[in-house]
Amino acid sequence: MSQNYDIKTYNIKMSTENLSLLKNRDMWHETPIEATLFIDDLSYPIGIKYRGSHVRKFKKKSFTIIFEEAELGVKEVHLNAEFMDKSLIRNKLSLDFFSDLDVLSPDSYHVNLYINDIYQGIYLQLESVDKYFLKRRNLPYGPIYYAENDNANFSLISPIKKDTKTSFMSGYSRKEGDRSDDALLKKFIYQINTLPTSTFEKEISNLIDVDTYLSWLAGVVCTQNYDGFIHNYALYRQPKTGLFEIIPWDYDATWGRDINGKIMDYDCIPIVGYNTLTARLLDISSFRKQYKTILQNILNDTFTKDYLFPKIKTLHKLLAEYVNDDPYLKNYLDQFDQEPSVIFDYIKDRRNYLINHLSDLD
Template identity: 50%
Template sequence: MGTIEKLPEYRLFIHPLDMYELRKDIWIDDPVSAKLTIQGKKYEVDIAYRGSHIRDFPKKSYQVSLYQPKTYRNANTFHLNAEYKDPSLIRNKLSFDFFNEIGCLAPQARFVFLKVNGKNEGVYLELESVDDRFLANRKLPAGSIFYAVDGDANFSLMSDLDKDVKKSLTFGYEQKSGMPGDADHLQKMIIDINTIPREDFEKEIVNYIHVDKYLRWLAGVVCTQNFDGFVHNYALYRNKDTGLYEIIPWDYDATWGRDVNGEEMESDYLRITGFNTLTARILDSEKFRSHYKSLLEDIVSNQFTVDYLKPRIQAMHALLRPYVLLDPYKKDSIDLFDREPDYIFNFIEARSLFIKKEIETL
């Protein structure tokens, strides 16, 4: 008999006065001091709420920054995601594991059980922060990292938000690492994406974008059906050695057949050619479109199948189930939690059929 895997227990202590400050205005990003104990080791940390609309949920998500000791698992910042609207609790991790397996950069993720001031807060997903340490842990060259924080991160000269010309081409992005001049390069790329003549696009875009990795990311978004993934829910990393950008997924709980509110999303909701200006221009090239087609065919035959994903989904479900019964926000919906693996299997089958049918139109 093998040993039964257990979730790491994270015990967070926040002084009542600091807890009052944290709760007073959930939209303020200012952190408060706290103590985090993991396997008997104590960490002095700063803690703040994270996310946008998710801050309104009763089960909060947190950003944790360490200052004594300065690192834990080779990170000095990580995220604790509540996954409140995902009845399975596994969609984010399932997505990032999937992206890794199809050849994309993606954050590492693992489940933990959180207690705050002695009370059960429940199952959380510990998410790696996409920053300098993310690169160092993968032995990747340093470079700029930009977070796509809203719908203006659409690679267009026009805003997705107010349908007008952008006042700045870095709207929609928040620089996480790199040098001040990196924003100028990002702007130049966005201008060129929109202005390179059609006949020159194929040979010039490869000076900016690692096209194979972009198309792998596109295939990942299309398979998992993250409708928001084209204009935010990603980070841009520019590799200092190659000078090329690649794209890193982020916030993938609204996937595998459910939307941002956890409601059912039809398996044919998202077209396989996706959205955003860069995707449209890349797929306008016969060479790139052909490469995308072969990538998609390969992924839906190998990684995006029930046979491949079922053992992973079942293992995560079995690992989490005893802890869901201890989660004050989730224990009353255990029946829904138990139905979710089959729901995800059905989605994979239906989505795969849709993609296979649509591939012929590429």
């Protein structure tokens, strides 16, 4: 899909009563509130609610917008506040990076958000991973599962309870498909953990698109999303091939910053990443060699200063025109100005680290 750098203006209007309800009811309430979205000269009836997990507690809220009818090729979009990322670009930079690696990835672009004509700041609109996501890419309809928490670690052991999981579905919620599809996901998780090494290489290739998974793995390792291995992804089962494909999601804690916005050491995540599926794949010499080749190509062509710096500079310059008016950024303007340098330093250090550790994959 295209990598859109345009900034649109959204004005969401609702009654005084609905606005009060949105602001004052339990922040975890999932029932959308009626409103109207205005984009240029067009208007769309919508429902709006808060979204996210820990981000709901931040001053600058994130939202999910649900259209009454599928509009602009989508039914649902997410407006991310990106509150902990004072550059406002890490999520988009990551998702565009995955697209460049030929990994299915949501479209994203920045918007200026108003609610009842009052400016809320700059937001990142993220495409929902659902049947419309598939349709826009001319992909056949198939089941989609969201990895909702750390139990989606491709293991039989819960990292949350430190005990055997009570269900193979633990950590996942079904976005598309029906209950009959759940059996296929359960089989996938079970076989990841129980296939003998002697047959793993052959059998796993009948369950997941290994090439795409290894490209995704390289992307997570480059961007260093700590949660990305056991969270922050979706699974789509391609009905024509019968193979699961992995889709990245929620990548603001990347490019040198952690989930709290603190500097993250460039060598925090090893070149092999982690989670049970990754460990089993890289235990097979042919897959490990394939991963090394993929990563080498990325380090030569995509995860480079020449490739990434122009994108970072373009995004930063684009947003700089608006940050002075963002009510949640006006106290962080110095940090906004410095963030490209933080990302540049991270890319340089992380790239050198990965190049120096390619021999770990021999």
